[in-house]
Amino acid sequence: MIERGESLWMDARRRLFQNRAAVFGLAVVCVLVALAIFTPYLAPYDYDRQDLALGAAAPSAAHPFGTDSLGRDLLTRMLYGSRISLLVGFLATLVSMGIGVTYGAVSGYLGGRTDGILMRTVDILYALPFIFFVIILMVYFGRSLVNLFIALGCIQWLTMARIVRGQVISLKQKEFVEAAVAMGVSTPSIVFRHLVPNVLGPIIVYATLTVPTVMLEEAFISFLGLGVQPPMSSWGLLMSDGVKHLELEPWLILFPGFFLSLTLFSLNFLGDGLRDALDPRYRSD
Amino acid sequence: MALLEVEDLKVHFHTRHGVVKAVDGVSFSLNQGDVLGIVGESGSGKSVACLSLLGLVPSPPARVAGRALLNGQDLLGLDGDRLRQIRGRKISVIFQEPMTSLNPYLKIGAQLMEVLTTHERIPAADARSRSEAMLGRVGIPDPGIRMDQYPHQFSGGMRQRVMIAMALLAKPDVLVADEPTTALDVTIQAQILELIRDLQRELGMAVILISHAMGVVAEMSAQILVMYAGRIVERGAPADLFRKPLHPYTRALMDSMPAPTDGGSAAERQGCRERPVAGRRKRLAAIPGTPPDPANLPAGCPFAPRCPYVLDICRKTDPEERPAPENSGRTFRCHVDI
Amino acid sequence: MSADGMPLLNIADLKVHFPIYRGLLWRKTMGLVKAVDGVSVSVRRGEVLGLVGESGSGKSTLGRAVLGLNRPCGGSISYGGVDLLRLGKREFRPYRSKIQIIFQDPYSSLNPRMTVYDILSEPLRVHERLTRSEHRRRVSEMLDRVGLEEAHMNRYPHEFSGGQRQRIAIARAIIVRPDLIIADEPVSALDVSIQAQILNLLVDLQQSFQLTLIFISHDLAVVRHIADTVAVMYLGKIVESAPADRLYARPLNPYTQALISAVPSVDPATRARRIILKGQIPSPSDPPSGCHFHPRCPHAVDRCAREEPPPAEFAPGHHSACWFSEFPPS
Structure with a gap:
C-alpha cells in the first residue's frame, strides 16, 4: 500500500472525482451556477420585455424556449429566474443546515432535560403551519430576498435537526466519544470534531434534498405575493405559471420543469458522491 | 459408515479484490454420537466451512466445491427446498448471538412451535406440549409460563438455552454449535457446555463445536481440527x-x-x-x-x-x-x- | 518494587446507583440499579490491579467512576490524597491527563473520521501546549513505542487490523504520560494469537513508564497473568481480593472458587472438579437479601440469606466477604 499524506478534504476530493455520477452532477451544477452569474451578459432579451402581439409562441429560432402569454422570452426569464432559485435553494439550505446541525447535535449530545425541551420545541414548530410562520417573518422583517432566504431556512431546519439528533444519540454511545470525554476534550469540540463529521453522510444527503424543496416553497410564497415580485421571476414561479397553460402551451412547464429536475438529479448525484467521498472507509485503493 | 463425510470442501468467494479462499480443501468425517471440535481464529474458515454445508453461505459470490455426504446424500448438490428439509431436521445450528437469533416480536413459544409445524404436520396442542417439554429439558424453569414470554424477558444464558431447545426440537442427527458460549459469562458458559454435553449423550446426536477458545473445544470434543x-x-x-x-x-x-x-x-x-x-x-x-x-x-x-x-x-x-x-x-x- | 506504602488511588465505600425512570412527562423513579454498591479498594503506585467479574458485576462502572464518566452517589475516590468526587469540572481537568482509559472494542473506540495523527495528537492538544513539529515528534515516538510505524500516521482506523487498532488506542492513552490507566477488557475483542502481543505490550509499557494499571476483565487467565492483586466483583461488591498468586492458589470465597473452576482448560489434568453454579446473576436492581451470592452458592445456609457478610482479612492482603471463608469448604 502506498503511503499517503493527505488531509481528509484532499482525499475526499480525489475520491469524489473518481465517481462518474458525482462528477456529472458537479459539472451540471457548476454550469447552472455560471449561467446564473453571467445572466446579464447571456440573456438575449430583457426579462420584462413584452411582445403582446406575439403572445404565447412555441419555441423558435428567435425564442428557443418559446414565449409566455405576454410575449416574454422564456429563455431569458429562466436565466433570470435561475439566479433567484439557485440563490434561494443554496442559501436557505445553508441556513437550515447551520441551525439544524447545531441544534440537533447539541440536543442529542447533551440529552436529558435539555434534549427534552429542545425537541419538544421542534415538535411544536412542526405542528405550526409553516406558511403562517413565513408570513409572520416576512411581514415583521419586511419583504426582501434576504429575509426570504432566512425565513425558508428557518422552517427547513426542523427535519435536519431531528436527523442529526438521532444520529448523534446513537454515535455518542460509541467508545471514541467516551474516550474523548475521559481525555478532557471540551463539549463543543466533541460535538463538532467527533460527532458532526460522523454524521456528514446523512446531513449532505438531506441537504441535497432540501435544495429543490426550498425552490418550490419559494414559488409558493412568491405566488402569495410575499416573495419575488413580477415581472421578476423564479423557476418555481415560472412552473406554477406554466401549469395554468399546460394544455395549450406545454413548453411553459416543460422547460422550467426539466431544469428543476436536472438540478435535483445533479444535486442528488453530487450528494451521494460527497457522502461516500467524505467517508474514509470508502477510500479506494 | 460415517454419518457425515466431508471431502475436499472448498468455499471460494469471488470478489472485486480477487478470490477469497475462505475454505480451501477441508476434509473430515463425523460418526453418530461424535463430538468434533473445530478451533481457529477469526477468518480461519471454521464457521464458513460448516455453514456452507447447509447452504447458509451466500451462494452467488461463493463457489462451494467438494463433497459433503450426510447418510450418503451429497448436501452440496441440493437445491433450496431440499436443503430446507435437511436444515433443522437433520442438521441444526446454534449461533453465537442468542440476542439476534430470536425474533423480538414473537413469543418464545410461537418461535419454538414454528420449528415443529414447518417440518411436520402436527396439531398445535402437540407442538406446544413438545416445545414446553423441550424448554424444560434445557433447564428453563416454569416452561409453561416462559412459553408466553418474549425474548427480551430472557437473560443471555436463558436465550441460548432457548436456541438449543429450538435446535433440538426436530431431533437432528447433527448439531452445529457455532461459538455457542462466546457471548456468555464464564459461569453461564460452564452451564451451557454441560447442557450440550448432557443432551448429546442423551440423544446420541453428533455435535460439531466451533470455537476460537481452545479450552472450550478441548473439554467437549473427542477429536479436534485446528484451522488456519x-x-x-x-x-x-x-x-x-x-x-x-x-x-x-x-x-x-x-x-x-x-x-x-x-x-x-x-x-x-x-x-x-x-x-x-x-x-x-x-x-x-x-x-x-x-x-x-x-x-x-x-x-x-x-x-x-x-x-x-x-x-x-x-x-x-x-x-x-x-x-x-x-x-x-x-x-x-x-x-x-x- | 516501586510500589511504596502510600496508595495512588484509594476508593472507599463507593456507590454508583442508576435510577430507572418510567413515564414520559412526569418521570418517576421506579427503582435503582446498584451497579457499584459499597466498594473499597486501593491501588499502589506501579501496581496492577485486576478487576474480575461477570457481566453486571459493576467492574466497568467502577472503572468509569474513577474517570469521572459517571456520577457516584456515595463514597470517595481519593487520588494522591485528593478526593476526585469533590472536585468541580474545572478542578478535575488536570486529572483527565493523569488517568486514561483503554476500551475493549478497538473498532468503536477510535473515531473513524480521524487519522491516526489526529487521534493521537488530540490528548496533546487538550493538555499540553506544543508546536506542530513537537506534536509530530511525540506522535511518531509513541507510534514506534507501541509497535507501529511513523508512516501509519496519516491512515484511518479502518485500515488497521484489530490488534493494530488496539495499539493505537493504547498509544492514545499513554501519550500524555498518565499515572493511572484503566484498561477495560483490552484484549477480549482480539484474536487469540493477537491477545498475547497486546498483553506483552501492556506489560512492557506498564514497566517502562511505571504505570499503575487497573485491568478489568472477565477472563481469569489473562488477569492472573498481568495482575499483582486481584479483586473479584459480584453484583456491585468486591467479594474477594488478594495477591494474584494467592487468590488463584487458595480462593476463599465460594464465588471465586466457582469462577476459577469454570474456566475451560486445555490441560486435562487441571480439569478435575468443576463447580457448576445454578441460575444466573440476579438483576442489580433487585439483588437477593443477605449475601448476594447465596441463591447460587453451593454452601449457603440460612444465615447467608439473612445477613450480609462483611469483607474480612483472612491472611495478609487477602480479604473475602463470606461467612465461611475462615473454614473454606473445599
Missing part, C-alpha cells in the same frame, strides 16, 4: 494435541495463552521453553504478525511468515497433510517435525 487460513493444519485428540502439538501454529497458540490455573502454559509444563522474564512480570510467547488476509494468502505455507520454525521450502510449497510420526491417527500439515 481456510485449511486444517492439525487434527487429533485433545489430550495428544495438548501434550505434543505437531504443527507450529497449534504449539504457538498454546504457548501464547495465559494459564488459567497453576502450572503455567503448556510449553512451560513440558519444560521445553523457559518462560521469558522481563522485569518482575513474565511475558507471553506471542505469535508475531497477524493472521493472513484470505484474499491475499502468502505463497507456500500460509503460516510461514509467522512461524518460528520456518524453512526455505515453507515459503515455496504448501505442505500436504501427513500422518503423525507415531501414527496415532493424528495428522498435521507442516514440512517440519518440531
